[in-house]
Amino acid sequence: MNFYLAAVMLGLGFVALGFGIFISMRIFNIPDITTDGSYTLGGVVSAIILVKYNSVPVAITASIVAGILSGSITGFIHTKLKVNALLAGILVMTALYSVNLSLMGRSNIPLINIPVIYDWLSFIGDTVARQLSILMLITFCLILFLSSLLRTDFGIAMRATGNSEVMVSAMGIDTSKMKIIGLAISNGLMALSGSLITQYQGFADINMGIGIIILGLGSVMIGETLMSLLKIQSISGRLFGVIIGTIFFRLILAFVLSLGIDPNLLKLITALIVLIVVCLPNLRKVSN
């Protein structure tokens, strides 16, 4: 059972990543793949600060800021230098690999005997219960923040930007600025996720971000499929779907691993699951 509980917790750690992908891919309709880099950046920055300064709030804040920065750079390259969004993301992601490596000075940083965010709420004696409470608290704050943001006038403008750019410009909105802000928020969330996972697993690694975008995308799509089955369209409902999707995805992976499949095949299985989730609605249409 603890095995699946760990999967749920890992899932909660990835919720911020799922929200980030939801914002870039769904709200803004931009296939941003800076993710692999900004997620790792978040982990790397947190690990360095935790080791050097021992401050969890500073580590998390710095990670988010670093993510925001990398997202803004992708946004700038895409909107101002007019580079295709996919390419802009690949460029920044590739550049971030070197950045992460030089920041760390080696390929990984362990967090041994260093207080992390999961040591907060020390009045909860049980480690697992404490970790779970903290992750749930963060998830709750995130959904509250995002569902409020997306319902404000600014949030409506964000949502419209990915939907009808012509209309949005006619409504007095600078779409370039909007997209840069969107990618900044999105990558800030991804970096937050990188920080949370790094603190959870106790180390930052240069390769921790490989293929992470597929994980996030799969989670978002599983959540969407579920919510569309339940006919839920509201913004908070869709965000909640991302949470469910992320946890569900980790549970599927945990189940597959429990069948005794070689962990080296994990990425292949992840890709296959996402492929199935992506194709399922299309296959259903064909058979109809």
Add this chain to the structure above:
Amino acid sequence: MIELTNISKTFNAGTPQEVRALININLNISNEEFIVIVGANGSGKSSLLNAIAGTIIPDSGKINIEGNEVTDWKDFRRSKWIARIFQDPFKGTASELSIIDNFRLAAIRTKRKSLSIGINSKFKEMVRERIALLGLGLEDKLEQSIGTLSGGQRQALTLIMAVMDDAKILLLDEPSAALDPKTSEIIMQKADQIIKEFKLTSILITHNLKDVASYGSRVILMKEGTIASDIKGEERSKMTIKDFQEWFL
């Protein structure tokens, strides 16, 4: 109100696909004037409208709106005066957003999009009342995504959206071209009514000569990037649909 001085725009300059869309256009549009622009495809009608809207920036010349030189201003900055209706009903609205979200954006077209929640019960009531005037029964579907509506319904809504916030200028690019004849007529009448009620300075592009004869105080014929005829006042009011038909013979 709007002054265009020596406006020229060439697309794909220096290539075999070079198109001289606008050639030395001079045009003065006064307050509350309702201009109808006609012309063959490729005559520069849309380029002229887009130059005023700011979606294309001219190669040379000057554009003034209400005494401000706006030549280099992008469309989103000019939106403080200009509301637009597009030929494609899908362009004027954000499909996946609800009717009420679309109206909220329209209501703050000239304002800052702030981090406060603007859709409250008072706002909803105001939108409901305005939509009810259309008589399409859409006032009870505020939460429905606007993409589920027909082209005609969406175009009707964009007309009301245009005047949700202060507007001085209304640009209509073949607003009814994608609609069936009956809906098209309703949309044109509604547009005319709104233009008069809100005293808007308007420019309409159309291929429908019946509309040319029925609406507007001034008519402009465009040919190969230039203004071939510009008729207003008494001369315009004397013209009939036959006269306009002759332009295209």
